[in-house]
Amino acid sequence: MNLLLSIAFVLCWSSGFIGAKLGAGTASAVTILTWRFLPLAVILMIIAAFSRASWRGLAVRDVARQAMIGVLSQSGYLLTVYYAIQxxxxxxxxxLIDGVQPLVAGALAGPLLRQYVSRRQWFGLCLGMGGAAIVTMADATAGAGAVWWAYLIPFLGMFSLVAATLLxxxxxxxxxxxxxMAVHCATSAVIFTALALSAGxxxxxxxxxxxAAIIWLVALSTFGGYGLYWLILRRSGVAKxxxxxxxxxxxxxxxxxLMFGEPFGPQTALGLAVALAAVAIVYRADTSSTRARSRNADTCEAARPAIRRAPSPASAGRPGRRRLP
Known part of the structure; x- marks a missing residue:
């Protein structure tokens, strides 16, 4: 099940970059993002309103926290991605620039979330960064035709998504x-609509x-990629x-x-192979540590009855008490 979820997540999240490319030739970034989230926010808020049990126990600050997460993970992240592609x-x-995120998140997850990364996982993360760098160099040498500072914009989105993950x-x-999902999309709808109105x-x-690009983005990117991101995060942790x-x-x-004729040569294929190897290393390291923790827990559980049966040092040499008649 975890493998299928991971495959679906990779495909759906990657579809967001393709959807941005599909819509880039027909409208501006804020127009695409407005109509991606405005109808979706209305539908999700109606669904959430009928599921009143889901709101029980939530304080105003909990909803405000989710709104801030939506600002960082959707508004801040997507706006930079779309702008860079345009x-x-x-x-x-x-x-690929977004691929720097695992190293940043892995470095911060320990002190902030108490989710420490093992040496083998760090090796996998660095190896994955190498694979990402190979793909970047292949694209840069092919000549994308963008100004140099445009490559800095996706880094802002990457930091925004890392902040949302840690929050x-x-x-x-x-x-x-x-x-x-309802709070995140409603927050994004308000922000993008305000930006679109101000820009006319x-x-x-x-x-x-x-x-067609809007339907693509809503079905695959929002429900698929964005929804699976938070699901896998809760099930498996930040590193994975x-x-x-x-x-x-x-x-x-x-x-x-395949869709736009962008260059894909041997160097890009090598980067894909290195990235796959990095993911395999991190997943195996996580599985090994999980099994080790399970064995330790079983050992401690088996030792508890023996500990309870063993006499305490204070009572080992104490003579038994005689019962009074």
């Missing part, structure tokens, strides 16, 4: 997925390709879900080559 940065390179990890209250870009184009991010760049590069 400036000419290829979808594969944008996904969610430090939350003591578990919010129902329907409520979290709220009116959507009539092209079929625009609405962020290691999967290393696969986004090679997989997106394959999609970009």
């Amino acid at each position: 400036l000419g940065v290829s979808s594969g390179t944008t996904a 969610e990890g430090r939350s003591r209250v578990r919010v129902a997925p329907t409520v979290a 870009a709220v009116v959507p184009p009539a092209e079929i390709s625009f609405w 879900v962020n290691t999967l991010m290393f696969l986004m760049a090679p997989v997106t590069a394959i999609w970009g080559a």
Whole structure:
């Protein structure tokens, strides 16, 4: 089940970069993002309103925390990704810069979330970064046609997503997925609609390709990629879900080559192989540590009866008491 979820997550998250590329030729970034989240937010809020049990026990600060997570993980992250792609940065390179996230999240997860990364996992993370760098160099030498500072924009989105991940990890209250998605999308809808109104870009184009990109983004990227990100994060932790991010760049590069004719050569294939090896190393390290913790727990549980039966040092030499008649 975990393997299937991981595969689905990689494909759906990668589809977001392709969807951004599909809509980039028909409208501005804020127009695409407005119509991606505005109808979706209305539907999700209606669904969340009928599931009143999901709101029980939530304080105002819990909802405010989810709103802040939505600002960081959707508004801040997506706006930078779309803007970079519109400036000419290829979808594969944008996904690759996003691949730096596992190293940043892994470094911060220990002191902030008490989720420490083992040496083998660190080796896998660094190896994955190497695979991501190989794909980036291949794209840069092919000439994407973007100005140099455009490559710095996705880094802002990467830090925004890391901040959202750590903020969610430090939350003591578990919010129902329907409520979290509704709050995140409603927050993004308000922000993107305000930006579109201020820029005079709220009116959507009539092209079929625009609405096809919107459907693509809502179905695959929001429900698939974004929903699975938080699901895997809760089930497996920061290190594992962020290691999967290393696969986004090679997989997106394959999609970009097939759909848009973006370059995909031997160097990109090598980067994909290195990224796959990195994910395998991290997953095996996590599985080994989980088994070790399970064995230690079983050993301690088996030793407890013997500990209870053993006499204490104080009573070992104490003579037995005689019962009075």
